[in-house]
Amino acid sequence: MAVNESLRVLRTIHYDEHHYSLFVSAGTIGPKTKPGHFAMIQAGEGFRPYLRRAFSIADVTKVAGVPALEFVVKIVGVGTAALARFAEGTPLPVLGPLGVPFPIDDLLPSDRVALVAGGIGLAPLVLLARTLAARGIAADLFYGGRNENDVLKRADFERFLGPHRCRYATDDGSLGRRGRVTELFTNALAGGVRYRRVYACGPVAMFRALAELLAEAKLEGSFAMESEMACGFGVCLGCVVPMVDGRFATICKEGPCVSPAQIDWARL
Template identity: 45%
Template sequence: MIARRDLAVRVAARSDLSPTCFRLTLAAQEPLDASPGQFGMLSCGEGFDPLLRRAFSLAGVSRQGDTTEVELLIKEVGKGTTLLRHFALGSDLRLLAPLGNGFSLDAGPHRLALVAGGIGLPPVLFAAEVLAARSTGFDLYLGATSAVELLELTRCGRATSRAGGELVLTTDDGSRGERGFVTAALARRLSEGRAYSRVLACGPTPMLAALTLLARGHGLDAELSLEEPMACGVGVCLGCVVKLADGRYVPTCKEGPVFRTSELAPGWWT
């Protein structure tokens, strides 16, 4: 377990990725070790409105000289994310990280299938770049509602190419890539005989539920990064509990956010 810390960070860079999403780069003087699938709780300013920090999966962590750079991909959906989108460069914030448990990145007899839906991309992109650096093979399935919401295509393509895999794009409206849900694209390739050792995924709950059924039907192990509302990030408030197969309810922020599908109660995905 990597020890969490409350880091002083500043807004080092910000760029729009789509009409609704943006990339936020934070700089810290302290080192930070994190694994793909872990997340952080980011303050939205110095005051008490908003009171609570916001939970964001880490899209990348790197050390640049004496500075640690943390990348977040954020969708603007409310007051907190709107504030983050408009902070001036150099603004001071606090980041509690790394939190939770990440993906298992061990290689297997076959390549991995990485699946991201919409703003579920950050932990999957982080995993893709780490796996590519290790020369671990994978295919990356990236889905969105429309072409404009397909994020970080250059980085996704570069990591997938480096790993010798296929980048599969899908959009609900067919404006780019294959028309339909990203799970359908994976299902077609599995039906054609493509073999994977494991599936790593993050996205909206309906996508993850469909992916669970698909993986179970093909005898595949899958790890899901769940998107649950989190207020504290450390398992105290119990606002993000999920039921496990053994009947226990556990906080997603502390025991997850990554779970194997075999760990989750059937009611979660049926």
């Protein structure tokens, strides 16, 4: 079950003016966290930002020996901007771990899986890569962004998965192949690789294209979805996506990790 607790800011690493990693003390959330879980963070006191913000728990790690949660953040508004400015030691209310994590318990050591990330969608895949590596499950990373600065934490992925298993694509060709990450992935499929499951996180356009590819190739997927959320635990009903059965499902409680086959992409 999720915990509502106050965690201290341990460190903030700024990658460029738009992206940063926020490390907070792990509290009791750390040991409960599985790949794909998220947390709701209140960015300071006062009413701007008013609501907590939802972030994937990117990694459960250590900062100078202190157990830590890492959040990889792109500045897109008042909440993500406010969160970038907290000094070390600042207490932040954090609710987590929340949601349905990536399904990984059924994987066998002989399985091979793919991780597909677009832009800031790398966030939930870092802990996934670490966990898969620890279990000895081979995973290929396909990671795309607009440019080199959008493709974050490459050293971590390459350390966990092996450099030869990490492939990049950028819109401007500044890193890896010029083009879309889904093209990278298509090429790998064309090469005859068979994946037990494809884990993905990225913008809706990427999800949409990938869902189509997976359906055609009859491959199983698990997508970590994103939406504006007020509560994070299934009561505001603000974060829903349309499902093929006609319902609206909450991303916070029935997700964030969902099968793309269950989502009604035409209505999204």
